[in-house]
Amino acid sequence: MAGQSSWESIDVHLLRVLHALLTECSVSNAARRLNQSQPAVSTALRRLRDMLGDQLLVRSRNGMTPTERGMALLEPVKIALQQIETIAMQQVNFEPGLSRRIFNIATPDYLNAALIGQIVARLRKLAPQSQVAFHSLGQDYDYVRALENGDLDAVIGNWPQPPEHLRMLPLFEDEVVCLMREGHPLAGRKLSIAEYVEAEHLVPNPYAVGQRGVIDLHLARERLKRNVVAYVPYFNLVPYLLLQTEMIFSGPRMFAEYFCEHMPLAMSQAPIEFPRMQFYMLWHDRSHHGDECRWFREQVVTVARSYGVTMHEARARQLAAAA
Numbered sequence: 001m002a003g004q005s006s007w008e009s010i011d012v013h014l015l016r017v018l019h020a021l022l023t024e025c026s027v028s029n030a031a032r033r034l035n036q037s038q039p040a041v042s043t044a045l046r047r048l049r050d051m052l053g054d055q056l057l058v059r060s061r062n063g064m065t066p067t068e069r070g071m072a073l074l075e076p077v078k079i080a081l082q083q084i085e086t087i088a089m090q091q092v093n094f095e096p097g098l099s100r101r102i103f104n105i106a107t108p109d110y111l112n113a114a115l116i117g118q119i120v121a122r123l124r125k126l127a128p129q130s131q132v133a134f135h136s137l138g139q140d141y142d143y144v145r146a147l148e149n150g151d152l153d154a155v156i157g158n159w160p161q162p163p164e165h166l167r168m169l170p171l172f173e174d175e176v177v178c179l180m181r182e183g184h185p186l187a188g189r190k191l192s193i194a195e196y197v198e199a200e201h202l203v204p205n206p207y208a209v210g211q212r213g214v215i216d217l218h219l220a221r222e223r224l225k226r227n228v229v230a231y232v233p234y235f236n237l238v239p240y241l242l243l244q245t246e247m248i249f250s251g252p253r254m255f256a257e258y259f260c261e262h263m264p265l266a267m268s269q270a271p272i273e274f275p276r277m278q279f280y281m282l283w284h285d286r287s288h289h290g291d292e293c294r295w296f297r298e299q300v301v302t303v304a305r306s307y308g309v310t311m312h313e314a315r316a317r318q319l320a321a322a323a
Contacts, residue, residue, distance in 0.1 A: 010051060012084055015081055016081065017045070017048070019077045019078060019081055022057070025065060026063050027045065033151055035102055035104070056069065096126045096130070097128065099292060101131075102131045103123070103133070103153050106156070108157065110251060118306075118307060120132060126299065139205060144166070147283060147284040153287055155281070156281055158278055166284060167284070167285065169281050169301060170279075171281055172305060173277060174279065176277065177250070177253045177268065178248050178250055178256075178267065179239075179255075179266075180242055180248040182264040185246075186268060187266035189268060191270070197227065200246050201229065202241055202249045203232075203249075204232055204234075205231050224272070235255065242265060
């Protein structure tokens with residue numbers, strides 16, 4: 001009877017914490033996954049240990065490892081959470097203004113900060129009790145797995161070949177330009193192909209192992225090779241490195257325009273007609289029919305497409321003024 005009483009005291013929050021702890025085998029990693037503080041997860045672990053009469057996780061050479069009881073609970077807890085999610089998905093008359101959900105979305109760090117700000121502003125207006133967590137994409141981040149297990153609700157990307165089993169919706173497109181410091185010998189004019197390939201290039205690390213970007217794929221098809229002298233893991237490091245060197249950077253116009261407005265940087269037209277960068281949203285079938293997730297995707301699409309139209313109109317005005 002004591003065991004039954006203990007289980008009756010466990011709520012959905014504790015089930016989620018228990019599942020995260022048993023899969024991550026780390027309090028800090030579980031906290032990041034749940035978007036909670038480490039002390040809050042530690043407190044929840046103590047409550048779970050008291051309720052279930054077992055340590056659940058114990059220290060090991062590599063961090064923490066589940067006890068036999070903990071391992072035995074992993075699958076039942078996973079099933080229970082799936083069943084709870086199924087029940088929640090069947091709710092009717094979803095009201096954004098009352099939602100307390102934490103929406104999780106991963107984005108490349110070269111998206112314009114203004115676009116991200118507009119997404120947050122729209123959510124704050126329509127669902128003021130909810131939260132949104134932006135996650136950074138990187139080589140070590142398995143966004144496909146995160147979508148599959150529910151850690152992410154959506155991903156914004158622009159890879160030439162996104163995973164085919166994920167659902168995809170186009171958002172907007174952007175052109176490739178060259179970014180460099182003001183006063184750079186190549187600044188303020190269209191580069192020749194020779195000048196472009198011979199220039200010192202700053203290049204971002206790929207977001208996935210073996211994943212080649214739009215620029216590299218196109219250069220390979222044209223049998224061209226640029227002079228890469230440095231790689232960076234984060235796009236937001238790019239402007240600061242350009243200020244101190246003779247390097248140039250090829251990337252989306254919206255990224256370049258944002259930093260040209262705030263720093264002494266210049267932008268030049270690329271000499272090669274690169275394919276336009278197609279930005280899209282990805283999500284998994286597990287969240288496709290969920291009312292909250294569907295509503296969240298609709299808000300991202302509304303903001304992103306409106307932003308894309310605004311960018312297009314602004315460029316049309318710039319071209320008309322320059323003509």
